[in-house]
Amino acid sequence: MYNFDVERYLSIQNGALSLKDEFDQVIDSLIENGLENVFFVGTGGAAILMQPAEYILKTYSTLPVFTEISSELMLMGHQHLGEHSLVILPSLSGTTKETVEAAAFCKEKGAVTISLVGHASTPLANGTDYTFVNYAADDTSCESFYIQSYLLVFRLLYKQNEFPDYQQFVEELRHLPTVLLSVKEAIEPRAAEFACKHKETPYHILSGAGIDWGQTYYYGMCILEEMQWIKTRPVHASDFFHGTLELVEEDTSIILLKGEDLTRPLTERVERFAEHYSKELTVFDTKDYRLAGISNGLRSLISPIVFAALLERVSCHLEEQRKHPLTTRRYYKKVPF
Numbered sequence: 001m002y003n004f005d006v007e008r009y010l011s012i013q014n015g016a017l018s019l020k021d022e023f024d025q026v027i028d029s030l031i032e033n034g035l036e037n038v039f040f041v042g043t044g045g046a047a048i049l050m051q052p053a054e055y056i057l058k059t060y061s062t063l064p065v066f067t068e069i070s071s072e073l074m075l076m077g078h079q080h081l082g083e084h085s086l087v088i089l090p091s092l093s094g095t096t097k098e099t100v101e102a103a104a105f106c107k108e109k110g111a112v113t114i115s116l117v118g119h120a121s122t123p124l125a126n127g128t129d130y131t132f133v134n135y136a137a138d139d140t141s142c143e144s145f146y147i148q149s150y151l152l153v154f155r156l157l158y159k160q161n162e163f164p165d166y167q168q169f170v171e172e173l174r175h176l177p178t179v180l181l182s183v184k185e186a187i188e189p190r191a192a193e194f195a196c197k198h199k200e201t202p203y204h205i206l207s208g209a210g211i212d213w214g215q216t217y218y219y220g221m222c223i224l225e226e227m228q229w230i231k232t233r234p235v236h237a238s239d240f241f242h243g244t245l246e247l248v249e250e251d252t253s254i255i256l257l258k259g260e261d262l263t264r265p266l267t268e269r270v271e272r273f274a275e276h277y278s279k280e281l282t283v284f285d286t287k288d289y290r291l292a293g294i295s296n297g298l299r300s301l302i303s304p305i306v307f308a309a310l311l312e313r314v315s316c317h318l319e320e321q322r323k324h325p326l327t328t329r330r331y332y333k334k335v336p337f
Contacts (some may be wrong), residue, residue, distance in 0.1 A: 001184060001185060001188050001229065001313070002188070002192070002316060002317065002320065003186070003316055004313075004316065005295060006082055006135030006142075006181065007132075009057065009140055009141070009177070009181065010177045010178070010181065012134065012135065012140045012143075013135050013143050013147060013176065013177035013180065014177050014281055015134045015135065015139070015144070016034060016134045016136075016143070016144040016145075016147035016151075017147060017151070017173065017174060017176070017177070018150050019132050019148060019151065020151050020170070023132070023151050023152055023155055024155050024242075026114065026130050027152065027156055027159060028155075028159060029156040029160040030086055030112060031156070031160070034084055035082070035084060035085075035086055035156075036063075036064070036065070036080075036082075036084035036085065037063065037064040037065065037066065037080050037085050037086070038057060038063060038064070038065045038066070038085070038086045038087075038088070038153075038156065039065075039067075039068060039078075039081060039086065039088065039106070039111070040053065040054055040065070040066070040067040040068070040083055040087075040090075040149075041067075041068050041069075041070055041071055041073055041086040041087050041088070041089050041099070041102050041103075041106065042069075042087050042090050042091065042096075042099050042102075043070045043071070043090055043091070043096050043098045043099050044096075044219070044222065045218055045222035046090040046091050046092060046096070046099070046145065047067065047069060047070070047090065047212065048214050048217055048218040048221075049090065049141075049142060049145045049146060049149070049215075049218060050051055050055055050067055050088065050090060050145070050149055050214075050221070051067060051113075051213065052146065052149070052150075052211045052212075052214055052215070052301075052304045053146075053149035053150060053152065053153045054066075054067045054099070055210065055211045055214075056150070056153050056154075056157075056211070057153050057156065057157070057320065060157050060162050060163055061156070061157055061162050062160075062162070063156065063160060063162075064080060066080065070089075070096075070098035070099045070101065070102035070175065070225070071098040071102075073102055073106075073196070074098075074101060074105045076101055081109050081111055082108065082109055082110055082111065083109070083110030083111065084115065085106070085109070085110075085111040085112070086112050087103075087106040087109065087111045087112065087113045087114070088114045088116065088149070089102065089103050089106075089113060089114065089115050089116070089128060089151065090115070090116040090117075090140075090148075090149075091115070091116075091117055091122075091124050092117065092118040092119075092136060092141045092145075093117075093118065093119065093120045093122065094115070094117035094118065094120075094122025094123060094124040095122055095123055096124065099124055100123045100124050100127055100292060101215060103115065103124060103127045103128050103271060104127060106125075107128075107129070112129050112130075113127075113128040113129045113130070113133075114132065114152075115127070115128040115130070115131045116130065116132050116134075116135065116145060116148050116149070117131065117132070117133055117296075118133070118135050118136045118137075118141065118144075119135065120173070122131045132148065134148065138227075138326065138327075139315075139316070139326070140312075141313055142215075142218070142305075142308035142309075142312070143180060143305055143308050143309060146302075146304060146305045146308065147173070147176065147305070149300075150173070150305075151170075152171070154169060154170060156260055158281065165297055165298075166297065168182045169297070169298050170293060171256050172293055172294050172298050173298075175292065175294060176292035176294075176302065176305065177326060178292075179292060179293065179294060180305065180306065180309040181288070181309075182289075182292070183289050183291075183309045183310050184292075184309050184310065184312070184313050186289055186310075187289075187310040187313050187314075188313055191310070191313035191314045191316070191317050192317045194269045194314055194317070195314060195317030195318045195320070195321040195322075196317075196321055198253060198318075199318065199321035199322050201230070201253050201280075202230065202231060203225060203230070203231045203232070203233070203252075203253065204220070204230065204231075204232050204233070204253045204254070204255050205232070205233045205234075205244060205247065205252060205253065205254045205255070206219060206220045206224075206232055206233070206234045206235070206254075206255045206256075206257070207233060207234075207235050207236070207237050207240050207244075207247070207254065207255070207256050207257070207267065207270050208236070208237060208256070208257035208258075208259070208267060209236060209237035209238065209259075209263040209264075209266040209267050210259060210261045210262065210263030210264075210266070211259060211261050211263075211300075211301065211303060211304055212257050212258075212259040212261075212263075212267075212303050212304050212307060213236055213237075214304060215257065215304040215307045215308060215311075216234050216257050216307075217234040217237075219234075219255075219307075219311050220232035220233070220234035221234065222328075223311070223315050226318070226329070227315065227319075227326040227327075227328075228315075228318055228322060228324055228326070229324070229330075231295045233247070237266040237267045237269065237270045238266055240270050240273075241269075241273075244275045245273065248273075248274065248277050249277075249278070250277065250278055250279050250280075251275070251278070251279065251280055252278050252280060253278075253280040253282070254270075254278055254280065254281045254282070255282045255284070256270055256271055256274065256281065256282065256283045256284070257284050257303075257307050258271070258283060258284065258285040258286065258287070259286050259300070259303030259304070259307070260286055260287060260296075260299050260300040260303055261300045261301070261303065262300075270305055271283060284307060284310060286299070286303045286306045286307070289306065289310075291306070310322065
């Protein structure tokens with residue numbers, strides 16, 4: 001695979017999995033002491049990557065769950081945030097200003113705080129009750145954050161007696177790093193072809209639904225826009241028909257992420273429309289990939305992780321074709337804002 005270190009990738013994703021026992025200890029203690037709700041609080045991409053975990057809790061649990069933007073939470077407050085709240089704060093760098101401040105804000109409200117970071121001894125790592133560190137870089141952080149958040153919510157569900165498949169799913173997750181590697185290998189030729197075809201495409205509509213909506217939004221905003229300076233319009237598959245469809249012409253690039261959860265019919269509806277009116281529809285479908293050792297029940301939940309793995313290959317080839325390094329920025333961490 002082009003510009004890809006297999007051992008580095010497997011080490012990082014297995015590192016995320018290795019945090020399981022520590023996660024379990026913290027979650028078990030919190031449940032025993034009385035837990036009333038869960039908050040995912042963050043900024044930008046790290047916060048968006050928590051959305052599938054929120055989706056899982058909403059689907060399986062009666063435990064209230066909220067995903068909040070750090071800066072908005074501090075300005076608006078939240079009536080459900082208090083001493084029986086668990087707040088999970090992700091930040092790869094551990095230095096995201098708003099998230100560091102939000103951690104202090106939540107602790108002042110009496111909440112228990114957990115940070116998920118890529119680097120120890122950073123402001124966020126030092127500012128939460130519990131800190132979990134797994135080194136990752138931009139090209140590997142999606143899967144790492146997803147795995148960590150899944151381990152946390154699966155344990156919460158298990159301790160709430162709301163997830164009978166817990167033991168099976170956790171065992172299956174151990175296969176995930178090698179499964180994701182196989183997905184990357186399988187998508188490589190298609191990723192190279194897409195990048196070559198669309199290296200000059202100035203605008204993409206991206207659509208997804210359900211557990212995959214967060215990854216859809218993330219890829220448009222945090223990769224294509226931030227890292228490639230390509231204009232995008234991420235739109236939920238349901239909302240596609242309430243505005244965005246009027247932007248579709250025969251040369252409009254539409255990228256559709258089709259997962260395997262109960263919302264798949266929503267993306268299939270977009271596909272039927274797009275096939276008729278655009279000649280530039282690209283469909284990435286998790287059903288196209290063999291996920292060895294993963295049961296159908298878990299397949300429907302890990303589709304955002306699969307998409308993260310395969311889209312990284314697309315990004316890598318876009319970087320090469322466009323001669324635009326993924327690390328190049330005009331403004332982010334370059335100028336005050």
